[in-house]
Amino acid sequence: MTAIPLVDLGAQHAAVADEVAEGWQEVLARTAFIGGPQVAAFEREYAEFIGVPHCVAMANGTDAIEIALRALGVAAGDECILPANTFIATAEAVCRAGARPVLVDCADDDTYLIDTEAVGAAVTPRTAAIIPVHLYGQAAPVERLLPLARRTGAWLVEDAAQSQGARRNGSSAGALGDAAATSFYPGKNLGAYGDAGAALTGSADVAARMRMIRDHGSPRKYQHEVVGVNSRLDTLQAVVLSAKLRRLAAWNAARRLAAARYDELLSGCDDVIRPRTLDGNEHVWHLYTVQVPNRDRVLKELHAAGIAAGVHYPVPIHLTTAFAGLGYPEGAFPVTEQAARDLLSLPLFPEITVAQQERVVSVLASAL
Numbered sequence: 495m496t497a498i499p500l501v502d503l504g505a506q507h508a509a510v511a512d513e514v515a516e517g518w519q520e521v522l523a524r525t526a527f528i529g530g531p532q533v534a535a536f537e538r539e540y541a542e543f544i545g546v547p548h549c550v551a552m553a554n555g556t557d558a559i560e561i562a563l564r565a566l567g568v569a570a571g572d573e574c575i576l577p578a579n580t581f582i583a584t585a586e587a588v589c590r591a592g593a594r595p596v597l598v599d600c601a602d603d604d605t606y607l608i609d610t611e612a613v614g615a616a617v618t619p620r621t622a623a624i625i626p627v628h629l630y631g632q633a634a635p636v637e638r639l640l641p642l643a644r645r646t647g648a649w650l651v652e653d654a655a656q657s658q659g660a661r662r663n664g665s666s667a668g669a670l671g672d673a674a675a676t677s678f679y680p681g682k683n684l685g686a687y688g689d690a691g692a693a694l695t696g697s698a699d700v701a702a703r704m705r706m707i708r709d710h711g712s713p714r715k716y717q718h719e720v721v722g723v724n725s726r727l728d729t730l731q732a733v734v735l736s737a738k739l740r741r742l743a744a745w746n747a748a749r750r751l752a753a754a755r756y757d758e759l760l761s762g763c764d765d766v767i768r769p770r771t772l773d774g775n776e777h778v779w780h781l782y783t784v785q786v787p788n789r790d791r792v793l794k795e796l797h798a799a800g801i802a803a804g805v806h807y808p809v810p811i812h813l814t815t816a817f818a819g820l821g822y823p824e825g826a827f828p829v830t831e832q833a834a835r836d837l838l839s840l841p842l843f844p845e846i847t848v849a850q851q852e853r854v855v856s857v858l859a860s861a862l
C-alpha cells in the first residue's frame with residue numbers, strides 16, 4: 495500500500511531543482527541574502543502575473559495582510575469584516591493592525607465563501623475594511639461587496655493566500671479590490687521553501703507605505719517614519735518563487751483536471767457533497783473539499799489506508815480559545831460550524847495520478 499500525500503512538494507521540487515540550484519549559487523556567490531535584484535524581479539513578475547501595478551514581497555502572508563491594512567490607514571478603534579470560515583491568520587492580522595475582527599458566516603451554497611448579504615448587516619460606522627477570503631482556490635464574489643465598500647468608505651482587502659492564479663469574471667484574485675495579500679507558504683499553489691508572502695495594490699502611494707512598514711518603517715536606511723516591522727523577503731526564496739511562477743499556470747491547469755476527475759469519480763457517491771464553483775470563476779483548486787457524514791470516522795479510515803486527507807478548518811475562528819474574547823457564542827455562524835464538522839479535503843496536487851484519485855475515492859466510498 496503506497497501512501498498518498500495531501501500535497502506532493504517533492505514532485506514540484508523535481509521540476510525546478512536545477513533552476514533553483516543555479517539561482518541559489520548566484521545568491522551565495524554574492525552573499526547578499528535579503529532583498530536585491532532577485533526579490534525586485536519576483537515582485538515585477540508576480541505583479542504582472544496577477545495584473546496589478548504593485549507587488550511588495552514580504553516574509554509571510556499574515557504580515558502581508560497586516561501591512562496591507564496598516565498601509566491603507568486601518569488602526570485602533572476600527573473594525574474589519576471577515577468570514578468566520580478562514581485560516582486564523584486573517585483574524586490575527588486584523589488584531590495586529592490594531593483593529594477588531596467582525597466575523598460573518600459563509601454562504602450556504604457549498605462554496606464556503608463569505609456570505610455577502612451578512613457583510614451588509616455587519617457594517618457599522620467603524621468599519622474600515624471588508625476582507626473577503628478567496629478560500630480553497632476560488633475567488634469570493636467581490637463585485638457584490640465593492641458597491642457597499644464604496645458607499646461606506648471601507649477598503650476592500652482580499653485575502654488571496656489560497657488563490658494564486660484564480661480568476662473572477664476575467665480578472666485575477668488579488669486584483670479585485672483596493673489591496674490584497676497572499677501567502678507563499680510551501681503548500682500553497684505557489685509555495686516557497688519556507689515562509690514568504692506578498693501584498694498587492696494598484697496604488698503607488700499604498701505600495702510605498704507597504705514597503706516602508708515592512709522594513710522597520712523606513713523609506714531610507716535609518717530614517718524611521720512609523721513603527722514598522724521586519725517582514726522582508728529572503729533572496730533565496732525569491733529565486734524559488736520566480737522558478738515556480740513560470741510553471742504555475744500549467745500546475746493550476748493540472749489541478750483543474752484533477753478536480754474535474756474527482757467530480758466525475760464522486761458523482762455516484764450520494765453521501766458526498768462536492769464543492770461548487772461560482773459562475774464566472776476560474777478555480778485553481780488549492781483544496782478539493784467535500785462534505786461527508788461522520789467526517790471524523792471517515793478521516794480516520796482514510797488515514798489508516800495511508801491517504802493524507804485533511805480538514806480545513808476544524809475549529810471556526812469564533813470557537814478558538816484565542817478569539818473567545820470576541821464574544822460570539824456557539825451557533826453564531828451555523829454554515830461555518832457545519833463546514834467545520836463535515837468538510838474533508840482530499841489529496842490534490844498537479845502531479846496526482848488517475849490511479850491515486852481512484853484509490854482515494856474507492857477508500858472514501860467504502861468508509862461511507
Ligand SMILES: Cc1ncc(COP(=O)(O)O)c(C=O)c1O
Nearest residue numbers: 554555556581583584655677679
Ligand atoms: C486564507 C489564509 N490567510 C492567511 C494565511 C497566512 O499566511 P502565512 O502562513 O504565510 O502567514 C494563510 C496561509 O497560511 C491562509 O490560508
